Amino acid sequence: MSTREIFDSRIESGLLLLPTLLVSVVFLYYPTALAVRTSFFDSSFGQADEFVGLKNYVTLLTDSGYHSSLLLSVVFALVVVVGVIAVSLYLTFLIHEVDTGQGVYLISVIWPYALPPAVGALVFLFIAHPTLGVLTGPIEALGVDVDWFNDGPQAFVVVALAAIWKQIGYNVIFMIAAMNNIPDTLTETAELDGVGGIRRLVSVYVPIMTPTLFFLVIINTIYAFFSTFAFVDLLTSGGPSNATNILIFDLYQEGFSFFNFGVASAKSVVLFLVVGVLMFVQFRVTDEYSYYGA
Amino acid sequence: MVELLQYAKRRAGALRGDHATETTHGASAGTHLQLWLLVFAVVFPIAVALIVSTKETGVVTSLGDLVPGSYAVENYREALVDYRFGRFMWNSLAMSLVIVVGKLIVSVFAAMAIVYYRVPYKDLVFLFILFTLLLPVPVRFIPLFQLMNDLGWSNTILAITVPYIASATTVFILRQHFLSIPTSIVETAKIDGVGPLRFMLFVLLPMSKGVLVGVSIIMFVYAWNQYLWPLIIIDSEANQVAQVGLQLLQGDVQGGQLSWSLVMAGSTLTLLPPLLLMIVFRKPLLETFSIQQK
Numbered sequence: 001m002s003t004r005e006i007f008d009s010r011i012e013s014g015l016l017l018l019p020t021l022l023v024s025v026v027f028l029y030y031p032t033a034l035a036v037r038t039s040f041f042d043s044s045f046g047q048a049d050e051f052v053g054l055k056n057y058v059t060l061l062t063d064s065g066y067h068s069s070l071l072l073s074v075v076f077a078l079v080v081v082v083g084v085i086a087v088s089l090y091l092t093f094l095i096h097e098v099d100t101g102q103g104v105y106l107i108s109v110i111w112p113y114a115l116p117p118a119v120g121a122l123v124f125l126f127i128a129h130p131t132l133g134v135l136t137g138p139i140e141a142l143g144v145d146v147d148w149f150n151d152g153p154q155a156f157v158v159v160a161l162a163a164i165w166k167q168i169g170y171n172v173i174f175m176i177a178a179m180n181n182i183p184d185t186l187t188e189t190a191e192l193d194g195v196g197g198i199r200r201l202v203s204v205y206v207p208i209m210t211p212t213l214f215f216l217v218i219i220n221t222i223y224a225f226f227s228t229f230a231f232v233d234l235l236t237s238g239g240p241s242n243a244t245n246i247l248i249f250d251l252y253q254e255g256f257s258f259f260n261f262g263v264a265s266a267k268s269v270v271l272f273l274v275v276g277v278l279m280f281v282q283f284r285v286t287d288e289y290s291y292y293g294a
Numbered sequence: 295m296v297e298l299l300q301y302a303k304r305r306a307g308a309l310r311g312d313h314a315t316e317t318t319h320g321a322s323a324g325t326h327l328q329l330w331l332l333v334f335a336v337v338f339p340i341a342v343a344l345i346v347s348t349k350e351t352g353v354v355t356s357l358g359d360l361v362p363g364s365y366a367v368e369n370y371r372e373a374l375v376d377y378r379f380g381r382f383m384w385n386s387l388a389m390s391l392v393i394v395v396g397k398l399i400v401s402v403f404a405a406m407a408i409v410y411y412r413v414p415y416k417d418l419v420f421l422f423i424l425f426t427l428l429l430p431v432p433v434r435f436i437p438l439f440q441l442m443n444d445l446g447w448s449n450t451i452l453a454i455t456v457p458y459i460a461s462a463t464t465v466f467i468l469r470q471h472f473l474s475i476p477t478s479i480v481e482t483a484k485i486d487g488v489g490p491l492r493f494m495l496f497v498l499l500p501m502s503k504g505v506l507v508g509v510s511i512i513m514f515v516y517a518w519n520q521y522l523w524p525l526i527i528i529d530s531e532a533n534q535v536a537q538v539g540l541q542l543l544q545g546d547v548q549g550g551q552l553s554w555s556l557v558m559a560g561s562t563l564t565l566l567p568p569l570l571l572m573i574v575f576r577k578p579l580l581e582t583f584s585i586q587q588k
Contacts, residue, residue: 003480003481004477004480005409005411006481006493007410007412007493008411008412009411009490012407013407013413013416015403016403016404016406016407017408019400019459020401020404020461021404021422021423023456023459027438027441028429029426030437031434032434032437034434034441035433035434035436087332090332091329094328094332098329105333107573108333109333111336111572111573112336113515113572114565114568114569115340115519116537116564116565117521118519118537119343119540119564122540122561123343123558123561126554127338132354134357134359138357168336177583177584230522233525234544252432252526255435261436264436265436268433268436269433272428272429275433279428
């Protein structure tokens with residue numbers, strides 16, 4: 001370890017670190033500190049800030065609209081995480097099982113990693129459009145009245161499906177690496193014991209892949225909370241009647257439609273706590289697994 | 295590549311007279327069929343977009359309408375020229391390239407200081423950089439918006455590039471990679487009296503080509519797909535990026551001035567750069583991901 005440290009000039013190392021540290025302080029730490037500060041002020045466009053203590057947080061605690069948005073985000077994250085993990089895991093398993101065409105199958109399912117969420121949203125808007133959508137006819141033939149511009153639960157399903165679709169690629173990339181690392185001997189033993197097919201996936205592969213799966217649960221949760229903004233913005237704008245108004249969209253509206261910077265900053269701080277807890281849990285669990293040499 | 299490996303494994307097994315791996319979990323036609331169906335589901339939305347982008351009006355209300363039209367050239371020309379999508383694409387490209395190049399240079403410097411310098415507090419500095427993972431755009435976009443206004447950067451390429459230049463992810467991946475370069479090589483460089491600049495240019499970078507390509511693709515996809523921040527900070531059409539430009543096209547559709555085929559042409563154009571890069575450089579990309587998880 002120590003033999004790698006071949007230089008010792010403090011000035012040089014300082015200069016090498018300077019650009020990263022400068023940008024981090026000015027554009028990451030400083031604005032975050034300002035957000036915390038602003039959350040204690042009554043602040044909006046073109047007026048002097050007025051210190052109001054915890055008033056903005058009290059507003060959040062008593063605002064039932066915010067509570068439903070919080071609950072909605074948790075349910076949304078749950079649906080997206082479970083959906084993405086289940087679909088990706090099964091896809092990965094199938095790809096792992098075939099002897100021919102693995103490379104082609106792999107690239108045909110990991111490409112959504114590159115998909116811009118805005119593109120994914122517009123394509124979904126088009127194929128599931130209540131009057132124009134190419135899938136609307138077939139789905140209505142099954143007896144469902146496609147009306148997600150007015151029907152909250154349907155809108156939720158459309159946004160969740162689009163969000164799941166986009167995230168499959170990223171998940172398969174990590175899952176296939178983990179599954180390919182499982183020793184062949186284990187697969188053979190399972191086969192000899194008569195554990196085949198989906199049971200081999202669930203009771204042999206999944207336990208071994210736990211560290212990777214856990215990593216993906218955290219990444220997907222952060223994705224569901226923060227990176228699905230474009231889907232909500234372009235598909236539903238949070239509606240109908242707030243059925244898809246998840247925290248990130250709610251925060252955007254508070255800040256840039258209503259210009260309540262004080263309340264919006266308090267909402268930013270809440271989101272910061274959400275990421276913080278998720279990351280903390282990830283580091284703790286990763287630490288635990290590393291004892292097993294995973 | 296995966297296929298080759300598996301093939302080699304099977305051949306080696308056969309030579310040893312070990313037939314277990316050859317057939318036991320040989321894929322049935324059923325596995326391929328399931329894969330075909332799932333791949334179809336994952337590719338279908340984008341295939342629709344591609345087909346619709348070649349049609350005259352883009353009205354596709356039944357599956358039978360899904361045949362390519364003959365308006366491809368006209369639609370893409372109209373989107374690129376008349377609706378200024380060429381301009382949006384150019385702005386996105388400029389933004390992404392500045393972010394990728396900036397992040398690479400700055401992060402190579404930082405990772406080099408963290409791995410190859412014997413200086414105090416460098417673990418603390420590394421933690422300080424890693425901690426920025428907790429500060430995604432939504433946590434700080436309100437003060438950042440005000441900061442950009444104060445700096446006079448709103449509506450410029452500076453606003454959508456400089457705040458992204460510091461990268462905890464890139465520094466982390468590069469650090470992991472540098473730690474895997476054998477110490478013997480590093481020590482040889484030290485004995486030869488190689489200075490830090492020559493060490494970086496002639497030892498470190500040549501030994502990191504794959505990782506540098508891999509992180510460049512990750513960073514390009516990340517930068518190109520940014521939607522929320524450009525939406526907030528860029529408000530002139532001339533400086534807008536493709537992701538938000540799509541929203542402008544869609545607005546014109548709802549206003550009745552534009553056909554869906556143009557929106558799908560715009561969507562296809564927006565998807566192409568990250569998709570092509572991912573497909574061409576999938577090997578270094580997948581290898582870099584396997585470093586990231588460690």
